Amino acid sequence: MSFKIDRGLFRYDFIDYHAILGVAINTDTRDIRKRYLKIARRLHPDSSAVSSKTEKQLASDLLSKLVNPAYEKLSQEKNYTEYIIVLSQMGKRLVQESASVELTTDVAKQLVSIPNVEQAYKVAIAKIAETQYDSLQQSIQAIAQISELNLVYLMRSAGKAVSTPPPPAKPPVNSSTPKPNTAAAPPPPPATAKEDSAAEQYLRRAQTLIDKNQFAQAKVELQDALKLEPKNSRCHSLIALVYVKQNQLKMAKIHFDNALKLDPNDQVALTWKPKIEKALGLQPSGSKVTSSPNAATKQPDKSGGGGLFGGLFGGKKK
CATH class of the missing domain: 1.25.40.10 (Tetratricopeptide repeat domain)
Structure with a gap:
């Protein structure tokens, strides 16, 4: 089976490692690792559910030639930093060449103009990722679909850095420098809703x-x-x-x-x-x-379905 992909970011001679792992571009390394382990269990010969020799070989090839290299690239700090820089440059290029960008899926086309792009982008990728490696014959197609979503997300981000940059350092105080006139300074931006906590x-x-x-x-x-x-x-x-x-x-x-x-x-x-x-x-x-x-000497109910705690999570009461 050929692993050649000519859609999404792959059209630009770029290997979309995020698409291979089925994760959004701004996914943190902890969740990238979780996703990789899930795919690896699905494809590894010792744990794969496929039975035919052909399917086992395909699963092994997907793991060794695509999934493992993708995780190695995204899990090592140096490689990941370089890759994010390249992604940022790719975003700027896509903005300049937006008129010639080709999209084949309705989801990607809708993502171009949808207002809440961040949420819609993550939901769309999560939906494809659920079954990305269920059918091994369709895995390459799923990777291509996700890469199109990544392409649109980079365009919508207008080439801005994907990762959140550290806050700029405060300039040193120079007593000889005159203080600016703050009377005409614009008012601070309105407070926004508090973002979700890390957990x-x-x-x-x-x-x-x-x-x-x-x-x-x-x-x-x-x-x-x-x-x-x-x-x-x-x-x-x-x-x-x-x-x-x-x-x-x-x-x-x-x-x-x-x-x-x-x-x-x-x-x-x-x-x-x-x-x-x-x-x-x-x-x-x-x-x-x-x-x-x-x-x-009375012991708690261990049936999981009855007793004091049986109905907590939908179990049948006795």
């Missing part, structure tokens, strides 16, 4: 996984979120709920406690902490409940 994307993914009862994956996302924002009460509440579903009640209590320390009004923690303490045989103060031996 917000992990929380959104975790919530989606929880809704699908994929608690192990949700816990991984929430652990990553806590590494970024260890004082985020919502992170602690969500991971506590995951621990509840996994019957790890002591861990759940720890995170509910943390959530309430950070936000005493956290409603999820306020609701569930007393139930956890009761299931663990604790009083609200934290002291042991003196009860009958039979009650002391």
